[in-house]
Amino acid sequence: MATILRNVDLSVAAGESVGLFGANGAGKTTLLRVIGTLLRPSSGRALVLGADLDGWERFDIRPRLGLIGHTPALYPELSLLANLEFSARITGAPIEEAGRALEAVGLGAAAQRLAGEASFGMQRRVEFAREIMLSPDLLLLDEPHSALDPSAVELVEHIVAGVLERSGAVVLASHDVDRVASMVTRTAELTGGSLDA
């Protein structure tokens, strides 16, 4: 088991948007996944939304988290709308919200297109739509600008602003400081697994 992160001391308050920067291989994705409760830290202590990541309560906070990672998580055999409707059914959100969220990201006309036939950018928009629909308290974004056109970039800014307005928080990982500077209130840099916040 490799040691990927060490000496990470980070706190994020409600209403904050933290930019996590670092070169490729620095551990940004790993840190996001730890915060997202998908990886358990092997040592140290982590509290996310009041839940200790080493305990069972980390499962309870998951519905309050949102993560948009490197790779889209859509089911290629299902339509864009069906993918969102699945998320709605799982979380108990009204089914109609799926269609509304898809409209909000400009994909209303492509609702029936199969996710496997949609472009990477379209799939990313669907994931943004999911986060709009689910309104997470803590949003984690991994290289959100990757392969996005300018209007999609605006969408990211809109989503981040929405979370902060609800007194949520955002942690945004990127190696491109310039592109995300306008969306963050604070920065932290990961160098070789160590954090300089």
Next chain:
Amino acid sequence: MPDRFWHQTAAIARRDLDRERRSGEVAWITIPFGAIALLLVPLAVGINQDVLSRIGTGMLFVVVMLFGVLTAVRRTNMETPAQRDAIALLGVDPVAEFAGKAMASAVLLLVFEVLMGVVALTLYGLDISEWGWMTLVLPLTAIGLAELGTISGAIATSINAGPALVPLLVTPLAIPLLLGATQTVELGRDGGNLSWLLLMAAVVLSLAIVGVLTARPLQETR
């Protein structure tokens, strides 16, 4: 069980069946492949009708076991790491995920079994006088195989050798189901098959318990 558990179970089952409906892997690959296997056996052992009618029920269940396992490794039952992360963050109850996936697989397996039964009846000239027991045997086999496939699929997910490994994991563990199924039908006429039926029920129940108890550790990515 709270409503949310059943809603999530139904949503997972519906997702898997929708994905399968679109991809058609079971309909267009697994079912024809199973039918070909049933066709191959008489070509190999000779077309003596007495022999075929004696081995036919057994061959039916062998094909169900071996090819039914393919439903566990169908592409629409496997998930990418990103999809698994997304499912976890949606707050899916791991037991609901196990139950939903097993339910979808059981439906597909039941359809597969019925169609293979029709093929076997046609090709092997089987005596169906005791096939009333099939109304119990087929669902039990489908559920047991579905549970095994779901557990094994979760164990082997995201491993490069996963699709090759799952059949190796499932098939030996499915043998009590094979024995129970064939013996229940073959002994139906003479009686004494209730113990085999009970064996199948015990296997199905045990696998359900194991699936429930191991659902959470298997959902974790690390």
Next chain:
Amino acid sequence: MTSRIRSHWLDVAAAVAVIVGFVFAVASPRIATQGDAARMLFVHVPSIWLAYLSFTVTFIASVAYLFTRKLHWDLIAGSSGEIGVAFTSVAVIGGMIWGKATWNVYWTWDARLTLTAIMLFVYIGYLALRRAIPDPEARARRSAVLGIVGLVQLIPVHFSVTWWRTLHQTNTFRPRDIQMDGPILAALLVSVGAFTVVYVALLRHRYELARLEVEALEGAVAVSGPVAGDAVTAPTIGSGG
């Protein structure tokens, strides 16, 4: 040093136990109906006993791992599983040799033989799963589940000679009905004891090897400074987990 001395004494004890077992086996009375072929008893029965023991240890260690998440439990489970597969193979092959001498066939579709062979395949699958997952934590969690499921096979294997009318003789050890001459029973018990000591010694060595493998893996990828390879895209951690 203490650990090495302990290991050394275990090896010595195992060697002595094997020699003693061999002596008892050779010196035990000849069974009239089967002749010297029946001395396979002193290998076959202890082998299957070790298989039961090994897979039970795998089960217990697997449960312990899932509860504690301590990797050493997984290393014990995996090591015991390997030993179990080896001795199940010995039991099956030994049984085939004995069967040829007794029933004049190497194989018959007897319930005990068949279910034992199936148990062997279940645990070969267990080992195959472990080989397919390089990451120790992911391997531990997944194989723990299979280690628990696999134990279910032991029940029909053990009771097969009771549940079905089989060619294989009934269970050798039945506390209320031991139908075996005293000297032969003594030799058998010594063999079982010897094999058990061998199991403990093998388990210790295999566990040590597994522990060193994990340490070597951690050492090979550990970094003491900045992560090398800035040009390499960060891996998606958890793709094997």
